[in-house]
Amino acid sequence: MxxxxxxxxxxxxxxxxxxxxxxxxxxxxxxxxxxxxxAADADVVAQAAASLKxxxxxxxxxxxxxxxxxxxxxxxxxxxxxxxxSHIFMPSTTYGKDVLPRVAALLEAPQVSDVMDVxxxxxxxxxIYAGNILTTVKAPTDCPxxxxxxxxxxxxxxxxxxxxxEAWQSDxxxxxxxxxxxxxxxQSDRPDLQSAKRVVSGGRGVGSAENFDVIxxxxxxxxxxxxASRAAVDAGYVSNELQVGQTGKIxxxxxxxxxxxxxxxxxxxxxxxxxxxxxxxxxxxxxxxxVADIGLVGDLFEVIPELEAALSE
Amino acid sequence: MKILVPIKRAIDYxxxxxxxxxxxxxxxxGVKMSINPFDRIALEEAIQxxxxxxxxxxxxxxxxxxxxxxxxxxxxxxxxxxxxLLTTEQAxxxxxxxxxxxxxxxxxxxxxxxxxKQAIDDDANQTGQMLAGxxxxxxxxxxxxxxxxxxxxxxxxxxxAGLETIAxxxxxxxxxxxxxxxxxxxxxxxxxxxxxxxxxxxxLEALNLSMPxxxxxxSYETPPARQGGYRVESVGExxxxxxxxxxx
Numbered sequence: 001m002x003x004x005x006x007x008x009x010x011x012x013x014x015x016x017x018x019x020x021x022x023x024x025x026x027x028x029x030x031x032x033x034x035x036x037x038x039a040a041d042a043d044v045v046a047q048a049a050a051s052l053k054x055x056x057x058x059x060x061x062x063x064x065x066x067x068x069x070x071x072x073x074x075x076x077x078x079x080x081x082x083x084x085x086s087h088i089f090m091p092s093t094t095y096g097k098d099v100l101p102r103v104a105a106l107l108e109a110p111q112v113s114d115v116m117d118v119x120x121x122x123x124x125x126x127x128i129y130a131g132n133i134l135t136t137v138k139a140p141t142d143c144p145x146x147x148x149x150x151x152x153x154x155x156x157x158x159x160x161x162x163x164x165x166e167a168w169q170s171d172x173x174x175x176x177x178x179x180x181x182x183x184x185x186x187q188s189d190r191p192d193l194q195s196a197k198r199v200v201s202g203g204r205g206v207g208s209a210e211n212f213d214v215i216x217x218x219x220x221x222x223x224x225x226x227x228a229s230r231a232a233v234d235a236g237y238v239s240n241e242l243q244v245g246q247t248g249k250i251x252x253x254x255x256x257x258x259x260x261x262x263x264x265x266x267x268x269x270x271x272x273x274x275x276x277x278x279x280x281x282x283x284x285x286x287x288x289x290x291v292a293d294i295g296l297v298g299d300l301f302e303v304i305p306e307l308e309a310a311l312s313e
Numbered sequence: 314m315k316i317l318v319p320i321k322r323a324i325d326y327x328x329x330x331x332x333x334x335x336x337x338x339x340x341x342x343g344v345k346m347s348i349n350p351f352d353r354i355a356l357e358e359a360i361q362x363x364x365x366x367x368x369x370x371x372x373x374x375x376x377x378x379x380x381x382x383x384x385x386x387x388x389x390x391x392x393x394x395x396x397x398l399l400t401t402e403q404a405x406x407x408x409x410x411x412x413x414x415x416x417x418x419x420x421x422x423x424x425x426x427x428x429x430k431q432a433i434d435d436d437a438n439q440t441g442q443m444l445a446g447x448x449x450x451x452x453x454x455x456x457x458x459x460x461x462x463x464x465x466x467x468x469x470x471x472x473x474a475g476l477e478t479i480a481x482x483x484x485x486x487x488x489x490x491x492x493x494x495x496x497x498x499x500x501x502x503x504x505x506x507x508x509x510x511x512x513x514x515x516x517l518e519a520l521n522l523s524m525p526x527x528x529x530x531x532s533y534e535t536p537p538a539r540q541g542g543y544r545v546e547s548v549g550e551x552x553x554x555x556x557x558x559x560x561x
Contacts, residue, residue, distance in 0.1 A: 101442035112528060135533050177481060240492065241472075254560055272539050295542070306548040
């Protein structure tokens with residue numbers, strides 16, 4: 001019988017929701033699932049991982065080198081951990097995309113990227129050509145199945161579990177050729193874009209970085225994450241980590257509310273898993289209206305204050 | 314420094330790809346093929362490094378059908394000094410591509426492999442990382458800013474959490490993200506000059522690689538299109554709709 005190992009994604013304190021989504025994909029295969037937390041101090045994250053329903057064992061893999069997620073450090077440890085596992089999964093986030101192919105190379109296995117459907121233990125459906133085509137692939141049975149899981153395609157596993165937590169000693173010599181320097185992130189108390197239930201996005205139509213304040217305001221009102229189109233990011237209105245789309249983040253909220261976004265293909269690729277797409281744009285011909293569930297033709301600078309007023313009633 | 318830039322031939326990004334009638338392939342006949350856009354960004358960066366005096370030579374390499382020569386000629390016209398084409402009729406998946414690049418990198422003794430973060434056809438996003446893993450050298454993926462500093466590179470990476478800067482020691486693999494640069498346009502005289510630049514073509518089999526484990530592709534399909542909905546006339550109507558659907 002097989003066994004699945006998931007490598008947890010975290011920032012040292014919080015377990016990223018993508019891990020719980022990866023677990024849901026793993027549980028679609030009828031075999032035990034363990035999670036490994038590689039960190040400098042894995043305590044808090046390991047406990048969060050142990051609370052996910054369906055996990056047997058959580059491994060704490062603690063080394064000072066694991067403080068920052070560097071593929072060159074993590075991959076050899078994960079390849080070691082992988083012994084005895086038939087399946088190695090990570091979320092298809094920049095973290096999983098960076099680390100897991102390196103692990104696959106060390107395990108001499110191919111990788112299935114962006115799994116959106118688990119058909120059986122070796123067969124998976126995944127998007128190609130930016131989601132314009134879906135393909136079904138079969139991983140070989142004589143080497144581990146290495147796969148990244150597309151978070152937008154799976155719900156989070158419940159947090160009602162009680163897995164065992166064990167320490168796992170890693171005594172490998174790690175390379176000195178890669179160093180973490182710094183992480184620059186726009187601090188935000190708002191929900192995380194990829195796991196938020198609601199997302200409010202702004203596009204080129206917002207007009208400037210200052211004007212983007214109205215998007216932040218309405219997002220706060222709705223307890224929503226803030227997103228942006230590539231055009232808005234390229235114009236410098238907001239930083240790149242807010243970009244939604246093929247080359248940014250793929251989101252799957254229950255409500256996607258967008259203002260001043262025309263609806264370039266590359267943006268639509270990132271939002272098509274949203275339950276409800278609502279678009280506000282002053283151009284009645286904007287392509288976004290072809291995919292929006294609800295459209296409102298109007299000036300966002302008039303619509304947003306009205307919306308705020310209506311919400312406070 | 315010698316830079317190797319892998320180039321993949323892919324359906325042009327302006328063209329909407331279609332599944333063939335049997336559902337066992339994507340239509341490429343009569344379809345415009347181009348350099349994978351992320352590879353063009355990688356090539357531009359390599360050329361700029363040479364123009365700034367950080368590198369002496371930029372070599373473009375591709376693995377694919379014989380007509381991939383077209384894309385390599387374009388790479389030469391953009392500014393690569395020479396090119397290598399490893400010809401094969403088979404579909405090349407990332408594990409094989411990484412092994413071929415590992416071999417050709419060693420042969421050419423390149424210090425930096427600068428490539429796109431992913432190809433826009435299979436969207437695998439694997440080859441650079443696999444190459445770095447097999448080579449046991451550093452990787453800087455999703456790079457949007459690159460600086461050379463006495464044998465090391467400072468790479469700023471576009472990650473979900475923001476912009477991360479790492480330092481990697483050469484030799485290394487760097488994969489290019491969208492905002493690294495804007496690739497230059499090719500001018501007519503450059504196309505003429507490119508015809509005289511060296512292009513070394515040989516069969517992939519000549520590298521004597523053992524075939525790595527691969528995925529078996531079972532089928533292709535077109536996803537169901539998302540249907541547009543309806544329009545509301547006022548904010549009041551919109552709020553009522555959202556409330557009714559329980560999303561606010």
